[in-house]
Amino acid sequence: MTITASGHAEYSAYGSDIVCASFSTLLTHTVNNCTNVSVSDENGTLTAIFLDANRIENKTLLNALKNTVSQLASQYGDYIKITF
Template structure:
């Protein structure tokens, strides 16, 4: 299962962690994994390009974490991209609840 955690600071999304494997299908044929990877990487790349700032990323097999620097936390563009990612992932979770789980937590 892929576990997604969105971390909020006040009303803004501070960052997210995507961890695990969907196990919907064989490696290289897993549409759930491919969808989540595309949304995640696309969102990160869009934030970097649109906001013209680097973000903190940790990446390894089955794990990606991204946190906004304080200077981007209230950026309308970054928040719009992150909320779009959240909504799209929620749609995937609704269709594939055995393969994706999303939770929200508060930044401390």
């Protein structure tokens, strides 16, 4: 599984954007707590490759990320776009 994230939500000024901060926190938490993840951050685009996405611990965290980001997108759909 691969997750690619780029850009800013532009909900508010840079540094005080709750949508961007929420998504960044969720993604950072997931990447930091999953095992066997390859991460690159180039030119403002973060790519996380989960090499063992079916491991139960990783699957649980990735499902939680998907659910929470989906809720974030439903509340702030004008500022965040997701594709599964």
